[in-house]
Amino acid sequence: MNNLSKYKICGEVNTTITGKLLYLILSELANHNGEIIIPQKKISDALRISKGTVSRNLRRLRYYSYIDIHSQYHDDGGRAANKYIVR
Secondary structure (H helix, E strand, O other): OOHHHHHHHHHOOOHHHHHHHHHHHHHHHHHOEEEEEEOOHHHHHHHHOOOHHHHHHHHHHOOOOEEEEEEEEEEOOOEEEEEEEEE
């Protein structure tokens, strides 16, 4: 893959500019299997956008099958950061 291929793919994602940015960030941070575990709050703080905007755009990416979202839980049953799988 050349240096601009992932950006070209991101440009073709059918979502908002914020959704494209989130897709690009998840793609950059994901491991070789396309998986990443990251709190929405961390993304929201880094981009200086609301957690609601992050959540809404992640749901949109999932709706259009660009990512999968898997809920994660601690041993005591409390919520942990979601696992995202970039397709």
